[in-house]
Amino acid sequence: MSTDAAEVELARAxxxxxxxxxxNRGVRRSRPFLDLLRYLILLVAGLFFLFPIVWIxxxxxxxxxxxxRRPPVWIPDDPTLNHYRSVMEARGWQALENSLVxxxxxxxxxxxxxxxAAYSLARLNTGGKHFAFWLLSQRMMPPVILVVPFFLLxxxxxxxxxxxxxDQRGSLIAIYTVFNLPFIIWLMRSYxxxxxxxxxxxxxxxGSTRIGVFLKIALPLSLPGLIATxxxxxxxxxxxxxxxxILTRTNAVTLPVAVAGFSGSQGSNWGQASALAVxxxxxxxxxxxxxxxxxxxxxxxxxxxx
Amino acid sequence: xxxxxxxxxxxxxxxxxxxxxxxxxxxxxxxVLPAIALIVLLGVYPLLYSLYLALHQWDxxxxxxxxxxxxxxxxxxxxDRLYSALRNTWLIVVVGVFLEFILGxxxxxxxxxxxxLKRFVIPIFILPVMMVPIVVGLxxxxxxxxxxxxxxxxxxxxxxxxxxxxxxxxTNTALIAMIVTQxxxxxPFMFVVLLAxxxxxxxxxxxxxxLDGASWWNTLKxxxxxxxxxxxxxxxxxxxxxAFKIFDIVYMFTQGGPGTxxxxxxxxxxxxxxxxxxxxxxxxxxxxxxxxLSIVATIYVAAFIREGGKA
Numbered sequence: 001m002s003t004d005a006a007e008v009e010l011a012r013a014x015x016x017x018x019x020x021x022x023x024n025r026g027v028r029r030s031r032p033f034l035d036l037l038r039y040l041i042l043l044v045a046g047l048f049f050l051f052p053i054v055w056i057x058x059x060x061x062x063x064x065x066x067x068x069r070r071p072p073v074w075i076p077d078d079p080t081l082n083h084y085r086s087v088m089e090a091r092g093w094q095a096l097e098n099s100l101v102x103x104x105x106x107x108x109x110x111x112x113x114x115x116x117a118a119y120s121l122a123r124l125n126t127g128g129k130h131f132a133f134w135l136l137s138q139r140m141m142p143p144v145i146l147v148v149p150f151f152l153l154x155x156x157x158x159x160x161x162x163x164x165x166x167d168q169r170g171s172l173i174a175i176y177t178v179f180n181l182p183f184i185i186w187l188m189r190s191y192x193x194x195x196x197x198x199x200x201x202x203x204x205x206x207g208s209t210r211i212g213v214f215l216k217i218a219l220p221l222s223l224p225g226l227i228a229t230x231x232x233x234x235x236x237x238x239x240x241x242x243x244x245x246i247l248t249r250t251n252a253v254t255l256p257v258a259v260a261g262f263s264g265s266q267g268s269n270w271g272q273a274s275a276l277a278v279x280x281x282x283x284x285x286x287x288x289x290x291x292x293x294x295x296x297x298x299x300x301x302x303x304x305x306x
Numbered sequence: 307x308x309x310x311x312x313x314x315x316x317x318x319x320x321x322x323x324x325x326x327x328x329x330x331x332x333x334x335x336x337x338v339l340p341a342i343a344l345i346v347l348l349g350v351y352p353l354l355y356s357l358y359l360a361l362h363q364w365d366x367x368x369x370x371x372x373x374x375x376x377x378x379x380x381x382x383x384x385x386d387r388l389y390s391a392l393r394n395t396w397l398i399v400v401v402g403v404f405l406e407f408i409l410g411x412x413x414x415x416x417x418x419x420x421x422x423l424k425r426f427v428i429p430i431f432i433l434p435v436m437m438v439p440i441v442v443g444l445x446x447x448x449x450x451x452x453x454x455x456x457x458x459x460x461x462x463x464x465x466x467x468x469x470x471x472x473x474x475x476x477t478n479t480a481l482i483a484m485i486v487t488q489x490x491x492x493x494p495f496m497f498v499v500l501l502a503x504x505x506x507x508x509x510x511x512x513x514x515x516x517l518d519g520a521s522w523w524n525t526l527k528x529x530x531x532x533x534x535x536x537x538x539x540x541x542x543x544x545x546x547x548x549a550f551k552i553f554d555i556v557y558m559f560t561q562g563g564p565g566t567x568x569x570x571x572x573x574x575x576x577x578x579x580x581x582x583x584x585x586x587x588x589x590x591x592x593x594x595x596x597x598x599l600s601i602v603a604t605i606y607v608a609a610f611i612r613e614g615g616k617a
Contacts, residue, residue, distance in 0.1 A: 035389055038416050042427065045413055049434050049494060055456060056445040071459050077613040104399075117341035126334035138349055142551045144600065145592040146571040148579045149352035149359060178348040181341050210333045210448040241554045242572070246580060256554075263447070265557050267454055271391040276449075288436040295432060296502045303540050 060274035062083070083275035092276055095258040099145045099280075102169050102254060103237035111230050113177075114184030119214050121185060121201070122192035132186070136301070139182035147246055150175065154247065167188035167249040175247075176237040181303060183236070184229055190302025191225030194219055227293035231287050237285060255280035329517050357588045364586030371586070378590035387566055388591060391574040392410055392598075399549045402488040409489065410496025415526070432498060434491045443558025446487040451557070457581060477528050477567040480560050484568070492545060499541045503534040520615060539610040543603070545546065550599065571595050 061079040088096075114262055120126040127134075144227015151166075167172060199221075200213045208216070219226070241256040248257055261278055262273035291298060297305050345498060360378055382388055414429070417424050434442070444495045449456045452475040458471055473479045515525045531538075553572040556562060561575065562569040571578070575595070577590035 042423075045409075046427065046430055048490070049431055051428065051456075052442075052449060052490065053433055053437070054446045055449060056441070067456055070454060071462075072454060072456055087586055113340040113344055115434040120334045120337035124330045124334035124337075126331075129408070136346060140547045141596060142547075142572060142604070144551065144575045145356065145596050146349070146352050147576065148588045148592065149356040150587050152354060152577070152585060153352060167395050174348055178344055181345055185341060210337075234437070239440075241440045241557070243575070244558075246576070256438055259438070259439050259444055260554075260557060262444065263561075267441070267451070270448060273444055277438075277444050280438050281436075281441050284436050284438060285433070288432070289429075290330075292429060292432075296498050298436070299495060300499060300540065301429065302542060304502055304537050 052204065052206075056274050056277055059270055060278045062271055064268070066270060068267050073242050083271040084279070087272040087276045088279070090272075091258050092279060093254070095253050095255045095276075096279065098169060098248075098252055099238055099255045102172045102176065102252075103234050105169075105173045105229055106180060106237045107234045109173070110180035110184055110233055111226070111241075114181050114216075114229075115188050115226065115256050119186030119192055120219060121128070122189045123197070132189075135182040135185055139179075139186075139301070143179065143242060145226040146221070147242065150243070150244055166247055169252045171247050172240075172244060172254070174298060178235060180233040181196045181241070183267055186301040187229045187232070188222070188225065189296060190305075191222040191229070191296065194225075195221045225294070228291045228298055231291045232294075235284055235287060238280075280304045320560060338561050356592060357373060359586050360590035360593050362586045364589075366583035366585060374586075378587050379594065381587065382594055383397070385591075387569065387574060388594075389583065390469065391569040391571050392595075394568060395550060395552065395570040396490065396571075398426065398485055398552055399546050402485045402492070402549055403545045404490045405485070406493045406496045406545060407538070407542060409493045410500050413493070413497045414500040414504055415530075418501060424501075428498060429500075431494045432496075433465060435494050439491075440556040440558065442487065442491050443555045446483070446490070446555075447474070447558045450483050473592060474559050479570045484555055484559060487559075488549060488552070492549070495500075496541060499537065502533065503537040507533040528547060536611070539606075543611070547599070547603065 032185065057077065058074070060083055062076045063072065063078060063080055066073040066076045079151075083094075117126075121132060150171075152166055154171045155166055158168065158171075161170075162168075163170035164174065181182075197220050200217050203213050203217060204210070238254075239256060241260065244254045244257045245260060248254065255276070259273065259277050262269050263274070360369045361375060363374045363377070364507070410503045417427060424458055448454070452458055452472045455473075457473065458469065461469055461471070463493075465476060471479060511529050511533065512525065515529055520528070551572055552570050554578065556568065556570050556573045560568045562573050566574075575588050575592055578584050579589065
């Protein structure tokens with residue numbers, strides 16, 4: 001009991017010390033002019049980050065006469081949903097379906113293989129440091145390097161296997177699975193590192209198998225991390241463009257490729273292009289709310305825990 | 307918020323009980339097997355195949371693909387277009403990541419001691435990072451438009467003249483536009499990483515500094531920056547390697563034009579492979595790029611990360 005009380009006391013003292021010390025980390029407070037300047041800079045930064053997003057959202061509901069106007073029309077008088085209707089019917093629904101199928105399949109497969117491997121690295125130190133960094137190097141390599149061999153290999157494989165090959169969803173699923181793996185292994189390893197090992201050791205002593213310990217203890221305890229990792233993997237697969245544009249023609253076109261189809265249009269199709277872009281972005285924004293807390297950790301592969 | 311080094315913390319997490327050891331190794335590799343099989347089949351094998359292609363004259367239109375040794379590599383070393391693409395890529399990487407770091411640091415310092423505002427601001431600031439890159443390309447393609455875009459319009463409002471900058475039609479302005487667009491999307495990444503890093507610096511250090519009457523600038527220079535040095539190094543490496551891949555924005559902005567003056571490494575390889583169908587030559591250039599990046603990354607890691615890891 002007394003040690004508990006002492007610990008609480010210590011924690012309280014630390015938090016007070018932290019609060020007082022925090023004051024000097026950034027710009028010193030207490031000078032009204034500097035404070036005003038500080039809020040002003042933050043406001044400008046916020047507007048800068050938000051403006052393009054608002055711009056494309058507004059563009060997607062403008063009448064054609066409004067987006068080809070100088071000066072630009074900031075807020076349209078008669079917003080329309082026609083662009084959404086026409087672009088979704090033309091190519092949107094198919095692209096949306098492709099993106100959903102491809103991104104979720106790649107996420108599930110890579111999560112299955114990746115989580116097992118991550119657990120092995122975290123708990124059994126399989127392969128040691130060199131193996132972990134070899135995995136990391138796979139992630140860091142520019143993907144364009146694999147574009148040519150992938151194209152030629154898939155073209156040949158496609159002659160024998162119907163779901164692989166050019167313009168098949170299976171090809172992109174396979175590629176995204178492999179792109180996601182190093183990321184998932186590194187990130188999940190950092191989450192498994194956070195699970196106390198004593199629990200697992202005592203379960204093993206009680207006769208649980210390795211896989212039983214993994215399924216019953218490690219996995220449930222790192223579930224938030226697993227969800228965050230899966231969400232990131234989904235986002236990466238959803239947003240990828242280079243391989244998607246090379247390996248698809250009509251059937252397997254994903255949303256980014258469909259959006260890029262408007263790259264040549266000089267203004268006349270901006271409404272439709274923007275509508276499709278909003279459709280491609282909205283799901284990612286919703287998902288990003290899920291991973292907010294894991295954001296820093298995810299984007300640095302577990303190196304920095306925000 | 308706790309910050310750790312990205313090293314391998316295997317020693318900490320390996321069970322030391324003697325009963326584990328024998329079975330552990332076998333279990334370990336069994337668990338890794340599916341992942342390794344996938345990576346070897348779909349990552350390592352294509353890479354080796356690409357080396358095979360690089361040693362051949364492999365044009366999609368010609369029926370024969372003769373072995374030509376290192377000829378592709380020799381041609382590449384004399385290829386002005388490759389040098390131009392690499393120059394552009396490094397320009398975008400170095401200038402872009404530098405600006406992202408400086409702006410991200412400023413924003414992090416401004417926000418770090420405003421916990422309530424922080425909670426409200428971070429979700430807004432990170433939205434650009436969550437954008438689909440090709441959508442970023444489309445959005446900014448419209449913003450940079452010389453006739454109907456918002457950038458020229460705002461410049462007109464500020465300077466009051468009828469200026470008409472054709473941003474994406476000229477080499478220099480197009481490169482500037484690409485850099486600004488990259489900075490827009492990725493400054494928030496630097497910002498949140500640096501914010502996490504600064505928040506995790508031990509409060510004792512700041513207490514000691516303020517007792518000594520250190521100025522704000524000295525505190526930043528002597529305490530904050532040295533304490534977060536290691537994370538800064540990692541964040542910059544991640545961003546630089548990522549920025550080097552730049553493709554989507556080139557696709558939407560200029561397609562490498564005017565002429566070939568705004569090509570980047572990824573774009574040039576793509577063009578060679580899929581518009582000229584010179585698969586062998588494209589593979590050779592891919593390998594040269596990979597070698598160059600590996601050397602630069604190794605030097606960088608040795609200089610800034612390995613030694614910094616102890617800090």
